[in-house]
Amino acid sequence: xxxxxxxxxxxxxxLNIAKLGATALGFICVPQSPRYVTPQxxxxxxxxxxxxxxxxxVVADTTIENIIEILNYTSLTGVQLHGTESPDFCDQLRGLxxxxxxxxxxxxxxTIESLEELDSYQNVVDTFLLDAYxxxxxxxxxxxxxxxxxxxxxxxxxxxxxGGLTPDNVLEALSRLQPxxxxxxxxxxxxxxxxxxxxxxxxxxxxxxxxxxx
Numbered sequence: 345x346x347x348x349x350x351x352x353x354x355x356x357x358x359l360n361i362a363k364l365g366a367t368a369l370g371f372i373c374v375p376q377s378p379r380y381v382t383p384q385x386x387x388x389x390x391x392x393x394x395x396x397x398x399x400x401x402v403v404a405d406t407t408i409e410n411i412i413e414i415l416n417y418t419s420l421t422g423v424q425l426h427g428t429e430s431p432d433f434c435d436q437l438r439g440l441x442x443x444x445x446x447x448x449x450x451x452x453x454x455t456i457e458s459l460e461e462l463d464s465y466q467n468v469v470d471t472f473l474l475d476a477y478x479x480x481x482x483x484x485x486x487x488x489x490x491x492x493x494x495x496x497x498x499x500x501x502x503x504x505x506x507g508g509l510t511p512d513n514v515l516e517a518l519s520r521l522q523p524x525x526x527x528x529x530x531x532x533x534x535x536x537x538x539x540x541x542x543x544x545x546x547x548x549x550x551x552x553x554x555x556x557x558x
Contacts, residue, residue, distance in 0.1 A: 346504065346525025347551065349544065350402065351379035353537035355389045360541055365548045368398035370424060370527070373406075373414055378536035379529070386418045400424050400448065408437050415445060422446030424473065434468040446470045448504070456493040466500055473527060476507030488513070491520050511546040515554055 350370030352358045358369055371386045372379040381389070390399050399420045403411055405427030415423060422445055425434065429449065438447060449465050450473040451458065462472055474494065476487040488508035497503075502524040509517060510531035518526075530536070532543040 345523075345551075346398075347548075348398070348400070348504065348525060348527040349532060349539070350400075350506075350527055350529040351533070351537055352389060352539070353379060353381050353385070354539075355392055357539045357541065358389045359392050361539060361544050362393055362397050364541070364544050365551075366397070366544075368400055368525075369393070370400045370402050370529070371418075371420070372402045374402065374404050374426075381537075383414055383417045386420070390418065390420070398422060398446070400446070402426055405429065408433070408440065411437065412440060415441070422448060422470075424448040424450055425469075426450040426475075431464045431468050434465060438468055448473050450475050450506070452476065453489050453493070453507075456490075459493075459497060462499060470501070471524075472499055472501050472503040473506055474503060474523075475527075488517075491517060494521050497521075511543055511550050514547060515550055518554060 346367045347365065348368035348370055349361050349366045351372055352361070352369045361369065371381050374380060393399065400422045401414050401418065401420045402424045403426065411423055425447065434447060434449060447469045448471040449469040451461060452475050453459065474489060476489050504525035504527050505517060505521060505523040506527035508531065509526055509528045514526065528547065532539055532547060534540045
């Protein structure tokens with residue numbers, strides 16, 4: 345299972361989180377976010393990370409040109425579209441990026457009917473990410489989804505569960521759902537962008553206990 349820790353802002357924290365077992369790190373490229381990092385900072389952080397780690401740019405409602413510029417400058421392995429990007433936008437982006445660059449489309453799920461939106465993205469993105477809906481915030485809200493609504497969710501694409509996951513509730517979430525990956529941000533932080541390595545370590549201990557029990 346993929347384990348993505350999002351909102352990385354500090355080089356040493358990124359390295360330590362990778363050593364603890366993360367398979368992907370997310371970098372917020374949305375200037376309005378308290379977890380925003382510049383492309384220059386991303387390059388500084390990724391320069392010390394293991395080569396086998398997925399490193400994802402998180403953007404929202406920006407231009408294709410800006411996404412390509414960020415990816416070219418930082419050499420990240422993927423982009424997460426966390427805004428209202430249309431299927432046509434994703435299709436255009438897919439046509440301009442190398443196949444090796446992963447496109448993750450995030451959806452903020454308000455009700456079970458929100459899941460219907462994913463159908464039109466099946467052929468234009470690589471991975472789905474389900475996050476909790478918040479009227480003002482795009483992510484990192486600490487709010488969980490209604491897991492009951494997702495128990496029958498089995499898309500054709502790999503999907504990741506986000507939204508308010510913490511070391512304390514991740515086992516409950518994974519006992520009810522079977523995502524291909526999980527994505528945490530505020531649930532392993534002291535403050536926005538400042539990760540709590542004790543919480544990250546606890547997360548991986550919890551996941552190890554789940555793996556050994558199966």
